[in-house]
Amino acid sequence: MGILDMIGNTPLVDLSPLSKCGGRIFAKNESKNPSGSIKDRIAKFMVEMAELTGELKPGDRIVEATSGNTGIAFSMVAKEKGYKMIVVMPKNMSEERKQRIKELGAELVLVGESDFDGAIKKAYEIASEPHTFIPRQFSNYTNTLTHITTTGREIIKQFRHIDKDGKIDAFVAGTGTGGTLMGVRVRLLREFPELKTIAVEPAESAVMSGGCPGMHKIQGIGDGFIPDLVDMQYIDEVEAIPSDEAIATAKMLKDEFGYEVGISSGANVCAAMRVSDRYETIVTILPDSGDRYASMGL
Structure with missing residues (x-):
């Protein structure tokens, strides 16, 4: 098996102790891909x-x-x-x-x-x-299609092993290119028609919330514009997470759960925790490994 055959089929991990109201939070741990990211x-x-x-x-x-x-x-x-x-x-x-x-x-x-x-x-x-x-990751629909056919499909299969009759109420994901957010959303909606889609962006560069671009530390999301792949009419909510909260949450995931993940993972989980008082079952993404952020305080 070559290294490219090892891409995907990453674990869906249980972070339910972080739910505010006794609900469930699951996260797709994409740091387990060969190069360490989704x-x-x-x-x-x-x-x-x-x-x-x-x-x-x-x-x-x-x-x-x-x-x-x-x-x-x-x-x-x-x-x-x-x-x-x-x-x-x-x-x-x-x-x-x-x-x-x-x-x-x-x-x-x-x-x-x-x-x-x-x-x-x-x-x-x-x-x-x-x-x-040039792949054009910010505008090429193949990006979105990747997550419809792989990431989203895997989440449903793994969730059904955990709960064969239950439903996912909300999908929470940071917006870089928007491919993960929009692609996983499409696949999950086929299985869970009432699913809510929650986008995550840096509070310091909250353009999806109507703010201005700005400097922040959540690398991988919040590039200062709304990507072509993102159609805001399909986004139910936007959570703006400050960089320091994202970093603190990433550190907590390592200290309390043993997951060495990056700052955008911290942002996603922080957002999932915020909305856990409104949604019973939430799925989010841990996009990358924390080993590429040592110089940034992780």
């Missing part, structure tokens, strides 16, 4: 889809704009499949992420602090050159 799913799916359609051919290179996890995931997939990878990211992303991308043999191009618009613009500039494929 982005392994879209990297594999998008590359293989592009190979099938002829967008990506042997000898081509791949370029993508990212806050880090997508860059790591695509670098891993590119290395396994023999493609050159170029990652464009803001320079204030964690040093651990940058180092991991370099270790996987990718070229790293840095832009200004928190300048995701600049990263995307630079990636498209590079992609205009011959024999270069």
Whole structure:
């Protein structure tokens, strides 16, 4: 079995002691993917889809704009499949992420602090050159489709092993590209028609709540704009989580449950705890491992 065959089928862990009113909170632990994040799913799916359609051919290179996890995931997939990878990211992303991308043999191009618009613009500039494929993670529906067909399906199967007749009342997830939020939502709604979808964003950059973009420490979500993949009419609620609360919750998950996960995981669980007085059964996501945040206080 190759490393790409190990992507997915991550555990659904029980965090129910964190519920305010004796309900249930479950979290899909995506840190258990080979490169340590949920982005392994879209990297594999998008590359293989592009190979099938002829967008990506042997000898081509791949370029993508990212806050880090997508860059790591695509670098891993590119290395396994023999493609050159170029990652464009803001320079204030964690040093651990940058180092991991370099270790996987990718070229790293840095832009200004928190300048995701600049990263995307630079990636498209590079992609205009011959024999270069850009996955377009922020706008490519293949991203959403990945989570409909894998993440969402797995959650239902695992939940049915726990409770064959029960229902999931709310799905809580941070919004980076929006692929996880929208894709899992679609699949869960087929099984649980009354499901509520709750988006999570940094309080310091609460654009989904009508606020202004701003600096924050929850890397992987809150890029200062609402991605094309997100349709706000399908979002029932938005929880804005301060960076310090997200970090504190991530530390708590390690200390009390033994899960070494990242800051966005802390944000998601913090949001799930907030709404647990209104929803009996909640599912959320632990998007990545905490090992790439040591330089940021985790």
